[in-house]
Amino acid sequence: xxxxxxxxxxxxxxxxxxxxxxxxxxxxxxxxxxxxxxxxxxxxxxxxxxxxxxxxxxxxxxxxxxxxxxxxxxxxxxxxxxxxxxxxxxxxxxxxxxxxxxxxxxxxxxxx
Amino acid sequence: xxxxxxxxxxxxxxxxxxxxxxxxxxxxxxxxxxxxxxxxxxxxxxxxxxxxxxxxxxxxxxxxxxxxxxxxxxxxxxxxxxxxxxxxxxxxxxxxxxxxxxxxxxxxxxxxxxxxxxxxx
Numbered sequence: 001x002x003x004x005x006x007x008x009x010x011x012x013x014x015x016x017x018x019x020x021x022x023x024x025x026x027x028x029x030x031x032x033x034x035x036x037x038x039x040x041x042x043x044x045x046x047x048x049x050x051x052x053x054x055x056x057x058x059x060x061x062x063x064x065x066x067x068x069x070x071x072x073x074x075x076x077x078x079x080x081x082x083x084x085x086x087x088x089x090x091x092x093x094x095x096x097x098x099x100x101x102x103x104x105x106x107x108x109x110x111x112x
Numbered sequence: 113x114x115x116x117x118x119x120x121x122x123x124x125x126x127x128x129x130x131x132x133x134x135x136x137x138x139x140x141x142x143x144x145x146x147x148x149x150x151x152x153x154x155x156x157x158x159x160x161x162x163x164x165x166x167x168x169x170x171x172x173x174x175x176x177x178x179x180x181x182x183x184x185x186x187x188x189x190x191x192x193x194x195x196x197x198x199x200x201x202x203x204x205x206x207x208x209x210x211x212x213x214x215x216x217x218x219x220x221x222x223x224x225x226x227x228x229x230x231x232x233x
Contacts, residue, residue: 001175035218037218037219039217039218039219039220041159041220048208048223048224048225048226049151049159049208049220049223050223051217051219051220051221051222051223054217054218054219054221055217055218055219058217060217060221092158092159094159094219094220096218096219099172100161100172100173100174100175101149101161101164102161103158103159103160103161104158105158106158106159
């Protein structure tokens, strides 16, 4: 199985300041079809997960442009340019390059 | 507009079989590239992938749970059913179904609200 490791576990952020979450995979996530199936999910308190970013850097429909994804191979980053109160929650990276699909352990974003 | 909704028992006893149904709308599970999967989340813990069924009836399972899981689809009813045998208290979790589109996001892009299943005698 591909292990997804996220850092930090928790990220206290001041409103309006940037936040960054890292995700490292135990193997390259480049698929034989040339795509890299690395996504980011947001889970607000009491809510189901929501897709933010897919294939490393593509924002899903309706996702604000303050969210951006980057990376390649085994190292990936989610950045929030200016944190807003509604961004509080847990963020997960996930890979679908190889079965079984796996998730990172989550990073909790909270307001200082 | 894609929506999914999970249904099933909220409480099951140890050793019983859990049957969950995902009823969806806004897409067809006969469309090439489309799939529906199940993911669970124990209280306060991370997400765990369980199974995925594709439009062509290809099925994938979590290796650690494969012997206990069965996923099926009823395209005419717009439903996907997950059964999990021999339930244990450690299987207590919120169970989510989600839409998958290989030719789009290549990820779970729409999620149901989830259903909390408690395993207890």
